Structure formats: structure tokens, C-alpha cells
Amino acid sequence: xxxxxxxxxxxxxxxxxxxxxxxxxxxxxxxxxxxxxxxxxxxxxxxxxxxxxxxxxxxxxxxxxxxxxxxxxxxxxxxxxxxxxxxxxxxxxxxxxxxxxxxxxxxxxxxxxxxxxxxxxxxxxxxxxxxxxxxxxxxxxxxxxxxxxxxxxxxxxxxxxxxxxxxxxxxxxxxxxxxxxxxxxxxxxxxxxxxxxxxxxxxxxxxxxxxxxxxxxxxxxxxxxxxxxxxxxxxxxxxxxxxxxxxxxxxxxxxxxxxxxxxxxxxxxxxxxxxxxxxxxxxxxxxxxxxxxxxxxxxxxxxxxxxxxxxxxxxxxxxxxxxxxxxxxxxxxxxxxxxxxxxxxxxxxxxxxxxxxxxxxxxxxxxxxxxxxxxxxxxxxxxxxxxxxxxxxxxxxxxxxxxxxxxxxxxxxxxxx
Amino acid sequence: xxxxxxxxxxxxxxxxxxxxxxxxxxxxxxxxxxxxxxxxxxxxxxxxxxxxxxxxxxxxxxxxxxxxxxxxxxxxxxxxxxxxxxxxxxxxxxxxxxxxxxxxxxxxxxxxxxxxxxxxxxxxxxxxxxxxxxxxxxxxxxxxxxxxxxxxxxxxxxxxxxxxxxxxxxxxxxxxxxxxxxxxxxxxxxxxxxxxxxxxxxxxxxxxxxxxxxxxxxxxxxxxxxxxxxxxxxxxxxxxxxxxxxxxxxxxxxxxxxxxxxxxxxxxxxxxxxxxxxxxxxxxxxxxxxxxxxxxxxxxxxxxxxxxxxxxxxxxxxxxxxxxxxxxxxxxxxxxxxxxxxxxxxxxxxxxxxxxxxxxxxxxxxxxxxxxxxxxxxxxxxxxxxxxxxxxxxxxxxxxxxxxxxxxxxxxxxxxx
Numbered sequence: 127x128x129x130x131x132x133x134x135x136x137x138x139x140x141x142x143x144x145x146x147x148x149x150x151x152x153x154x155x156x157x158x159x160x161x162x163x164x165x166x167x168x169x170x171x172x173x174x175x176x177x178x179x180x181x182x183x184x185x186x187x188x189x190x191x192x193x194x195x196x197x198x199x200x201x202x203x204x205x206x207x208x209x210x211x212x213x214x215x216x217x218x219x220x221x222x223x224x225x226x227x228x229x230x231x232x233x234x235x236x237x238x239x240x241x242x243x244x245x246x247x248x249x250x251x252x253x254x255x256x257x258x259x260x261x262x263x264x265x266x267x268x269x270x271x272x273x274x275x276x277x278x279x280x281x282x283x284x285x286x287x288x289x290x291x292x293x294x295x296x297x298x299x300x301x302x303x304x305x306x307x308x309x310x311x312x313x314x315x316x317x318x319x320x321x322x323x324x325x326x327x328x329x330x331x332x333x334x335x336x337x338x339x340x341x342x343x344x345x346x347x348x349x350x351x352x353x354x355x356x357x358x359x360x361x362x363x364x365x366x367x368x369x370x371x372x373x374x375x376x377x378x379x380x381x382x383x384x385x386x387x388x389x390x391x392x393x394x395x396x397x398x399x400x401x402x403x404x405x406x407x408x409x410x411x412x413x414x415x416x417x418x419x420x421x422x423x424x425x426x427x428x429x430x431x432x433x434x435x436x437x438x439x440x441x442x443x444x445x446x447x448x449x450x451x452x453x454x455x456x457x458x459x460x461x462x463x464x465x466x467x468x469x470x471x472x473x474x475x476x477x478x479x480x481x482x483x484x485x486x487x488x489x490x491x492x493x494x495x496x497x498x499x500x501x502x503x504x505x506x507x508x509x510x511x512x513x514x515x516x517x518x519x520x521x522x523x524x525x526x527x528x529x530x531x532x533x534x535x536x537x538x539x540x541x542x543x
Numbered sequence: 544x545x546x547x548x549x550x551x552x553x554x555x556x557x558x559x560x561x562x563x564x565x566x567x568x569x570x571x572x573x574x575x576x577x578x579x580x581x582x583x584x585x586x587x588x589x590x591x592x593x594x595x596x597x598x599x600x601x602x603x604x605x606x607x608x609x610x611x612x613x614x615x616x617x618x619x620x621x622x623x624x625x626x627x628x629x630x631x632x633x634x635x636x637x638x639x640x641x642x643x644x645x646x647x648x649x650x651x652x653x654x655x656x657x658x659x660x661x662x663x664x665x666x667x668x669x670x671x672x673x674x675x676x677x678x679x680x681x682x683x684x685x686x687x688x689x690x691x692x693x694x695x696x697x698x699x700x701x702x703x704x705x706x707x708x709x710x711x712x713x714x715x716x717x718x719x720x721x722x723x724x725x726x727x728x729x730x731x732x733x734x735x736x737x738x739x740x741x742x743x744x745x746x747x748x749x750x751x752x753x754x755x756x757x758x759x760x761x762x763x764x765x766x767x768x769x770x771x772x773x774x775x776x777x778x779x780x781x782x783x784x785x786x787x788x789x790x791x792x793x794x795x796x797x798x799x800x801x802x803x804x805x806x807x808x809x810x811x812x813x814x815x816x817x818x819x820x821x822x823x824x825x826x827x828x829x830x831x832x833x834x835x836x837x838x839x840x841x842x843x844x845x846x847x848x849x850x851x852x853x854x855x856x857x858x859x860x861x862x863x864x865x866x867x868x869x870x871x872x873x874x875x876x877x878x879x880x881x882x883x884x885x886x887x888x889x890x891x892x893x894x895x896x897x898x899x900x901x902x903x904x905x906x907x908x909x910x911x912x913x914x915x916x917x918x919x920x921x922x923x924x925x926x927x928x929x930x931x932x933x934x935x936x937x938x939x940x941x942x943x944x945x946x947x948x949x950x951x952x953x954x955x956x957x958x959x960x
Contacts, residue, residue, distance in 0.1 A: 269691055270691065270692065273687065273689065274689040274690075276691075278728055283723075285722060285724065286721075286723075286727070287716075287719075289724065290703075299704075305702060306699050306703075307699070307701050307702065307706065308696075308698035311695055314724075
């Protein structure tokens with residue numbers, strides 16, 4: 127049947143399907159399954175109806191960073207080809223809190239908080255998405271109306287064994303840690319949302335694998351066409367190891383100041399460059415490939431590629447003028463040594479890892495730890511151009527590391543050979 | 544705290560608590576836990592408030608037999624001491640049917656069918672219970688009002704591991720047979736019913752162990768006093784092996800004709816006598832014990848004890864006059880051989896097991912299998928005084944077995960030595 131739809135297309139239309147398919151597959155970790163995505167694209171072209179692409183969002187206080195933009199950039203590609211984005215605010219879950227009362231963190235949100243958070247999402251997402259092609263949905267609209275009878279009907283469409291396949295459930299069973307029965311409802315609700323929204327496609331990070339597949343499962347059980355699932359890779363943060371997140375303080379926020387954004391990008395480990403080029407920029411697929419190839423062959427120096435990456439990212443969120451300025455400033459301070467008189471080279475002979483406050487005092491940049499703490503709190507300390515944020519954080523001094531206090535005080539570390 | 548309540552009682556009141564406790568424990572397979580039952584009795588005497596004893600009932604078409612009366616007799620004991628019976632009709636479950644659509648047997652009942660079945664229960668139970676001390680409840684009243692939010696709250700109060708401990712779930716997991724998630728709701732609903740009804744005690748057969756304990760679990764989770772659970776043994780039917788049930792055709796219905804009831808009782812295997820005396824009669828505890836002891840010491844002949852059992856049971860459901868008559872007729876035909884001319888002794892040399900129809904034809908009691916079938920269908924064939932019901936059933940001929948066709952034709956089998 128899928129093949130049939132495709133066969134009805136003209137040659138030009140078939141080429142268009144393949145063109146779009148190529149774009150959507152690019153950078154995705156998994157598409158389940160690609161042939162259904164092709165069929166949906168064919169149908170959309172035949173009927174003139176845009177596809178509906180769902181993204182589920184937690185209604186807790188949003189602070190959008192580059193990690194989030196991996197899926198947003200993919201959504202943007204769909205919009206560019208005329209399709210519609212369904213942003214699904216999971217406010218029902220947010221409003222019920224944790225029934226076991228165990229997780230104090232999962233506090234109940236009021237209707238107002240939920241709406242206000244959703245608006246913040248909408249606003250911030252506007253930096254990536256075309257807001258005219260976004261539908262905003264709140265799942266409390268249908269979930270709060272479900273009765274026990276509806277819930278039993280829904281629960282009758284899935285087995286306990288299937289639910290226990292979710293990685294974290296499997297792990298807890300193996301460790302004999304309790305799973306409260308209500309936890310089984312979150313995947314059910316996420317699946318049911320897709321039934322209600324008639325979503326064609328649902329996007330998520332690879333950590334959402336199980337939950338996003340629930341939509342396919344329940345749409346089929348309710349006699350509907352199954353959504354295609356596109357799983358995007360998770361983006362590691364500045365530390366190069368952990369998934370980017372606010373709580374890990376390893377993020378680049380899309381609302382951050384251009385200089386900060388550029389500096390943070392320059393501090394990325396080289397090993398992540400390729401991934402950021404693919405997932406965090408809006409470069410054309412061909413340009414991404416060329417840049418990555420040049421990096422691999424050594425045709426471009428990693429520092430120059432990173433500079434281009436930083437400029438591209440800042441342009442996406444602040445425009446090209448701000449990006450130029452950020453690059454300029456960075457070059458002045460860290461590369462061209464345009465203010466060489468201000469930068470003192472200091473030989474470091476201390477520990478391999480020290481608290482930032484200790485480092486500042488040992489280097490004579492500040493007279494006491496308490497002043498060092500205050501300066502960090504006020505945002506006056508930068509390491510390699512990136513603001514030091516956690517006053518208790520440790521740091522591993524490196525050769526050529528530049529420590530800046532206030533506007534003018536700089537030192538450059540020299541390590542023993 | 545439990546001890547405290549008991550300590551407030553006078554000596555006479557304490558004695559009354561112990562007297563009732565003794566009655567309720569008698570014949571029960573398990574009381575969970577006895578000390579809470581004692582405390583509840585003490586509280587009831589202190590406050591003058593009767594206890595509420597819950598029995599859950601399936602709303603499918605009822606046909607009450609002695610197997611059901613095991614719990615009814617126990618309920619009656621509570622009523623005799625002033626307590627209140629809560630009959631809980633599980634109509635919510637009956638009305639939703641099977642959401643997987645797999646079990647065609649679980650057809651949905653209409654409101655009318657449910658009410659009519661409930662009335663039939665009420666009427667038939669009236670032969671054992673005092674209808675003035677019975678409350679009739681339908682769980683759809685509260686269950687149909689539950690929303691998804693309520694359900695999640697309820698589900699948050701129990702773990703998946705706890706639910707999987709139920710014997711049949713454990714077994715199916717071991718055999719890798721699927722469990723549909725909605726099946727987890729039945730124990731939840733049964734437990735929630737006790738929360739709503741503030742039941743003090745719930746009765747059930749030992750096969751209800753898991754479900755009945757749910758009431759205790761959820762009452763505690765909702766901050767209420769926990770119900771005590773009384774589990775009664777299951778009564779084997781006429782075959783002496785399987786639990787008495789209509790589908791197994793091994794039952795004595797409480798609406799059956801007195802002669803039939805008496806005859807069926809006489810056909811019980813001797814091995815079940817003790818259990819029937821304890822669970823299916825309303826004899827005083829002391830009388831039960833004496834009769835069982837006399838049986839064990841041989842002071843009473845098993846046939847005479849069975850006669851007394853039959854008379855007691857018929858008296859319970861039809862009165863003493865009908866019981867006398869039933870006994871009289873049985874004696875005439877089977878014991879005193881008062882109509883010896885009518886009973887021909889026939890030597891049986893056929894198979895060890897034969898279809899009843901074949902037996903009737905072989906013995907020359909009826910001319911053809913089709914007439915034998917017709918006679919069985921019309922209720923005209925009795926074996927040892929018990930009506931043969933299933934026309935395709937097999938029978939194992941025994942020495943002295945009496946086969947009766949119509950009012951007057953009798954033969955007595957003689958087996959080869």
C-alpha cells in the first residue's frame with residue numbers, strides 16, 4: 127500500500143519525496159521506519175496536506191539551550207518544506223505532581239505557571255521555528271476528561287511485559303527497586319496524545335526511544351495510521367561527556383550574550399566539533415559534510431573550524447553583526463594578543479586540580495578567597511573567555527590557560543615542561 | 544492501641560469479645576490478623592456501633608449453591624451478633640466487559656441485567672442471611688466517577704512488584720504468557736471499594752487471598768483503619784475433587800427440590816463429610832465437633848451421619864417437614880428396600896466406564912440411546928437417587944448402585960466378585 131502511493135507520483139514528485147527524505151534522515155540517530163516516512167511524504171504530496179510533526183515538552187520552567195535545538199533544527203527542516211509542528215505541552219502530568227509524595231522535586235504547577243512556561247518555550251523556540259507553522263497543544267485538555275472506563279480501555283491495549291522493557295524499569299526490576307504502578311501511565315499518556323493529535327511523526331532524543339514508540343503502538347491499537355519516529359542524538363555539553371543540561375552547568379543557552387556564546391563554543395573539546403556542526407547549526411547538509419571532511423583531512427585547522435562554528439551559532443541566535451563582534455573580541459584577547467602588555471605569563475607549580483578561588487588567590491589576582499568568591503558571583507572571572515560560574519568548582523590548570531579578573535587583569539598560565 | 548481498647552472493657556464485655564471471636568474463627572482457613580479482629584470487636588462493644596462485613600459479588604447470572612453458603616453462613620454469624628453485611632455488587636467491571644476483546648465470555652451486562660441479577664442474589668441469599676441487616680452496594684456508583692487523575696493517585700499507592708505477586712500473574716510471567724495492563728485494575732478496584740465502604744472485615748474464599756488483602760493495603764494508604772480479612776475454605780463438589788461450581792455440574796443448589804438435595808448429599812464421598820458438617824451446616828460449633836468426633840471414633844456410622852447432614856441441609860433451605868419427607872423417601876427406596884419387588888439385581892459385566900445412555904440400553908431399561916437421551920433430558924433417570932443431568936456423561940458402575948427410570952423401574956447393579 128505504501129509502495130502504491132509512491133507509484134502514483136510523477137517523476138518530479140518522486141524526486142521531491144527523496145529530496146525531503148534525505149534532509150530528514152540526515153543527522154538522525156534512528157528513523158522508525160524510513161519506508162513509512164517515504165510513504166507519508168508521498169501521501170502529503172498527493173493530497174496537498176502537510177504532515178503533523180509532534181514534539182512533547184515538559185512544562186517545567188524552560189531555559190532552552192543548544193541541546194534542545196537538535197530537535198528544533200530538525201523540526202525547522204520540516205517547516206521549511208511546508209509541514210506543521212505540534213508542540214505538545216505535557217501539562218496534565220505537571221499538574222498532578224507525584225502521587226507517591228516521594229519526589230519533592232516534582233512540585234505541582236498551577237495553570238498559570240504552565241501557561242507562562244509554555245509561552246516562554248514558544249518565544250524561545252521562535253528563534254529556531256517559524257511560529258506561523260506551530261500548533262500549541264496542552265494534553266490536560268483530553269487527559270483530564272478520561273474516566274476509569276477510558277483508562278481501562280487504554281490499559282487493555284498494552285501488556286505489562288511490554289512496559290517492563292523500558293530500560294529504567296528493567297534496571298530497577300533487576301535491582302529490586304520498587305516501581306510504583308502510576309509510573310506505567312506516563313508512557314501510556316504520551317502514546318495517547320499521539321492518538322488524539324493524529325500525529326504523523328514524533329521527534330525525540332534517543333533517551334526517549336521507548337516513550338516515543340508508544341505513540342505508534344497506541345495509534346495502531348486505536349485503528350489509526352502509525353506515526354513515524356525520528357530519534358535525534360543527544361548533544362554532550364561543554365565538558366564533552368555529559369548530556370547538555372542546565373543542572374550540569376555544561377550548557378550554551380540560546381538566550382545567552384553573544385560573547386559568552388562564542389567563548390563557550392571556543393571552549394568545546396575538539397572531539398565534539400563534528401557533532402556540533404551536524405546537530406547545532408543550520409548549515410546546509412553539503413556545507414556540513416565539507417567542513418567535517420576538511421577537519422578530518424587537516425585542510426582546516428580545528429581552531430578555525432571552531433571559530434566558524436561559533437560564528438554560525440551566534441548568527442543563528444543574535445544575527446551576523448553580533449557574531450562578527452563576538453569573533454573580533456575573542457580574537458583580540460585570545461589570539462592576536464593585541465593587548466600583550468596586559469597579559470602576564472605565570473608559571474604554575476601548584477596542584478593538578480584546585481578550587482578556582484584558590485587559583486585566583488595563589489596567582490595574586492585577588493587578595494582573599496572571600497573576595498575571589500564575590501568576584502565569581504558577580505561574573506567578573508573568566509577562564510579562557512568563559513565566565514566562571516560555580517564558586518566551589520575545581521579547575522585543572524593548563525598551559526596557555528587565560529585567567530581574566532574584571533575588565534583588565536589577565537594572566538596566562540605556563541606549565542612546567 | 545488495640546490492647547488499650549480491650550483493657551477498657553468490663554470482664555463480661557471481654558468475655559463477649561472472646562465468645563464472638565471464637566465463633567468467627569471457627570471454620571475459617573485464615574484470619575488476617577486475629578488480634579485486629581479482637582480489637583474491632585472491642586471497639587464495637589465500646590461504641591455500640593456494629594461492624595461492617597463486606598462480601599464482593601460478581602454480577603453475572605447467579606445460581607447459588609452450597610459452595611457459596613460457606614461465606615454466607617459466616618456472614619450470618621456476624622448478623623446474629625448484631626453486625627451489618629455489605630453486599631458489594633461489582634457491576635462496574637461487569638459493565639465494561641473485556642477491553643482486549645479476547646474473552647467473548649466476558650460479555651457486557653446492561654444496567655437492567657445487573658440490577659436483576661443483584662436482586663436474585665439478594666433473594667437467594669435471604670435463605671441464609673437476615674435481609675434486614677444487609678446493605679446492597681453497586682461499585683459503579685463511585686468507580687464510574689473516577690478520573691485519570693484519581694486513577695493515577697490510586698496507582699501511586701501500589702508497586703508493580705506487589706501486583707505481580709498474585710499467583711496467576713506470577714504463573715503467567717513464568718510461562719511468558721501476556722498480562723494485559725488493565726488486569727492490574729481489578730485488584731485495585733476491589734481494594735478501593737473497601738476504602739469507600741469503610742469495611743471493617745472482608746470475607747472471601749481462599750482463592751481470593753490476594754484480592755481481599757488489597758482492601759487492607761489501600762485503606763491504610765488512604766489513612767483509614769485496615770479491614771480484617773477472613774478467608775474461608777473452598778468446598779469441593781459431589782465429585783469430591785473439584786471446587787463446587789455450576790460449570791463442573793458437581794453442585795447442590797440451594798433452590799433445588801428437597802428430594803434432590805437429600806439424594807445429592809447422600810452421594811457425597813465419605814471423605815468430605817467432616818468439611819460439609821463444618822462449612823455447610825448451621826449446627827452449633829459444639830454439635831459439629833461432637834458429630835465429627837463420633838465419626839472418627841466410629842460411634843456413629845458414616846451413613847447415619849450423612850443422613851443427619853442431608854436432613855440438616857434440607858431443613859436449612861426447605862424447613863424440617865420437607866427434610867423429614869426427603870429422608871423418609873430415601874430410606875424407603877434405598878435402605879429399607881420397602882419395595883423389594885421393584886428392584887431387580889443385575890450383574891454388570893461391561894466396561895468400567897460407560898456413557899449413561901449405553902448403560903440404560905444395555906440394562907434393558909430403555910429400548911434405544913435416543914430414548915435414553917430423551918428420558919435423561921426430561922429428568923426421568925436417577926442414579927443412587929440423584930438425577931442424571933448430562934446426557935453425554937460417563938459413569939463408573941458400582942456394586943449396589945441403584946438405577947431408576949421413571950417412577951417405578953429400578954435395578955440394582957451387582958459387580959463380579
